[in-house]
Amino acid sequence: MNTTWDTKGESTGSEKPSPDFPSLDSLANDPRPRYGSAVLAPTELEANSESTKRGLKSRHAQMIALGGTIGTGLFVGSGATLARGGPAFILVCYMIMTALVYFVVTAITEVAAHLPMTGGTMSYYGFRYVSSSLGFAMGWLYWYSLGILIPYEITAAGLVIDYWDSPVNIAVWITILMVVIIGLNCFPVSVYGETEFWFASVKVLMMIGLLMLSFILFWGGGPKHNRLGFHYWKDPGAVNTYLKDGDAGRTVAFFSCLVLSAFPFTFAPELLVVTGGEMQSPRRNLPIAAKRYFYRLIIFYLGCVFSIGIICNSRDTRLTDGGAGAKSSAFVVGIKTAGIGGGLDSVINAVIILSAWSSGNSFLYISSRSMYSLAVAGNAPSIFKRCTKRGVPYMAVMSSALFMPLAYLNVGSSGSTVFTWFVSLTNTSGFISWICCCIVYLRFRKACRAQGISTHQLPYHHPVQPYGAWISLVGFVILTLINGFDVFFPGRFNASSFLTAYIGIPIFLAIYFGHRFWHWKDTWARRSEDVDLATGLQEILAGETPKKRIRKHWWDSGRLLWE
Numbered sequence: 001m002n003t004t005w006d007t008k009g010e011s012t013g014s015e016k017p018s019p020d021f022p023s024l025d026s027l028a029n030d031p032r033p034r035y036g037s038a039v040l041a042p043t044e045l046e047a048n049s050e051s052t053k054r055g056l057k058s059r060h061a062q063m064i065a066l067g068g069t070i071g072t073g074l075f076v077g078s079g080a081t082l083a084r085g086g087p088a089f090i091l092v093c094y095m096i097m098t099a100l101v102y103f104v105v106t107a108i109t110e111v112a113a114h115l116p117m118t119g120g121t122m123s124y125y126g127f128r129y130v131s132s133s134l135g136f137a138m139g140w141l142y143w144y145s146l147g148i149l150i151p152y153e154i155t156a157a158g159l160v161i162d163y164w165d166s167p168v169n170i171a172v173w174i175t176i177l178m179v180v181i182i183g184l185n186c187f188p189v190s191v192y193g194e195t196e197f198w199f200a201s202v203k204v205l206m207m208i209g210l211l212m213l214s215f216i217l218f219w220g221g222g223p224k225h226n227r228l229g230f231h232y233w234k235d236p237g238a239v240n241t242y243l244k245d246g247d248a249g250r251t252v253a254f255f256s257c258l259v260l261s262a263f264p265f266t267f268a269p270e271l272l273v274v275t276g277g278e279m280q281s282p283r284r285n286l287p288i289a290a291k292r293y294f295y296r297l298i299i300f301y302l303g304c305v306f307s308i309g310i311i312c313n314s315r316d317t318r319l320t321d322g323g324a325g326a327k328s329s330a331f332v333v334g335i336k337t338a339g340i341g342g343g344l345d346s347v348i349n350a351v352i353i354l355s356a357w358s359s360g361n362s363f364l365y366i367s368s369r370s371m372y373s374l375a376v377a378g379n380a381p382s383i384f385k386r387c388t389k390r391g392v393p394y395m396a397v398m399s400s401a402l403f404m405p406l407a408y409l410n411v412g413s414s415g416s417t418v419f420t421w422f423v424s425l426t427n428t429s430g431f432i433s434w435i436c437c438c439i440v441y442l443r444f445r446k447a448c449r450a451q452g453i454s455t456h457q458l459p460y461h462h463p464v465q466p467y468g469a470w471i472s473l474v475g476f477v478i479l480t481l482i483n484g485f486d487v488f489f490p491g492r493f494n495a496s497s498f499l500t501a502y503i504g505i506p507i508f509l510a511i512y513f514g515h516r517f518w519h520w521k522d523t524w525a526r527r528s529e530d531v532d533l534a535t536g537l538q539e540i541l542a543g544e545t546p547k548k549r550i551r552k553h554w555w556d557s558g559r560l561l562w563e
Helices: 024-029 043-051 058-067 077-114 121-127 130-165 170-185 189-218 231-237 246-259 268-275 282-311 330-337 344-376 392-400 405-410 415-451 467-481 495-502 506-519 537-543 556-563
Strands: none
Touching: 024 467, 043 121, 058 189, 058 268, 058 282, 058 415, 077 121, 077 231, 077 246, 077 268, 077 282, 077 415, 077 467, 077 556, 121 130, 121 268, 121 344, 121 415, 130 170, 130 268, 130 392, 130 405, 130 415, 130 506, 170 189, 170 344, 170 392, 170 405, 189 282, 189 330, 231 282, 268 282, 268 344, 268 415, 282 330, 282 415, 330 344, 344 392, 415 495, 415 506
């Protein structure tokens, strides 16, 4: 007997279609015109499935969701953010960013879990559900922004290596990191998943250890036996001022801290969507990964900034003096202040280097898949569709790797300066991406309503939607506009700071409206009734496998988790 599947990817155990799957055949056989390269024909879907492979296991997806893109933005950048706003402001700002980002995560998971296409990215769903111009602009935004983040992570790793006063020139370390990252992305996606599983595991274990250490120091368990408590919240204070004195300075510090707080989250939600395209049983595993993401945000992001606010003085000059080792992590500054030796600071910096390595690996993976998705949709040269027999889009990987030599800027310029340039430039791109993700989700939901598909028929839906998407849309528009607001203060304006803070906006608009001008006959937004919600869905459902539930012994739970 042939097993069929319902809309959530679960086995129905019968040959009859699920009653929760109405009008699929009618949608799939709908004679209405499609949108060229924006929606793949069945034959193209089959060819596409022979390119990239679904080699990511459930455990890969879950661990990548927990720690995949946790890197120097959190471990290194949080020190400068703490110095800017103080322990109270950094905690509040991270709470705001956590809420906004989680709204985006729930929105894009709902979109991607319905139709987790092979090689699919949010730009693909922009094509399919909104317009060809939005998908085109999003695709190129992902490619160049994520490409820039790769040398950023390598540069940050170089800063941390200098903590040990290495006699080896920084260019040597940069080259080693580049070669390893490119090499890992040239292996099948199962190898990427396995390496990220272990990288993320190390990061998660270190974060848990640092949270436990902070708890011990809070109660006076350090070598000096001084009970920290909320000492640094009282002296020098819970909040700092910036550019101005008094309430005005605290207000400026809050908004500046809010902008800086966004960087550790940048493009992390999009990784879920990209891995969904190469994940086994994505309609079942992708929602699970999204649910795990909530714990990542609460425990690791909020726990991290709360901890450094406990153990580290926000006005410690080592956070901002530009020294590579001192600025490498607020945790390092905190444990050295507490008198903890034994090489723990070196262990932390070593894991930070591993985190930068892992994040650079993930960013090259997402950037290359963005280029591959563009090529599949016909918006990049077809050469970037080429894949090895094991499903590696090697030409797309090479195109994204072209950004990596930017890391050599660290050799001839101040590493801290390059660090700041990358933070400012990619912040705007992250905001724009999340704005577009909210638009894609809202159009997807409107299409579902117009075509009679309710939320309970989808593999994943969060009750906060669609209100969360609207809140994030407004929030990220505001953050985009104030990204570089401090350059407008008297005596602080310079062309370099202004361009790095806002150049992402005209670049994205130029790509979008350039495509609109070239394809002026295309619609601004597809009619909800005409959006294709079915093509390719049967093939995806056919590839789903039922969840393993056989547990004869207590150790079977661990075996199933590993598999």
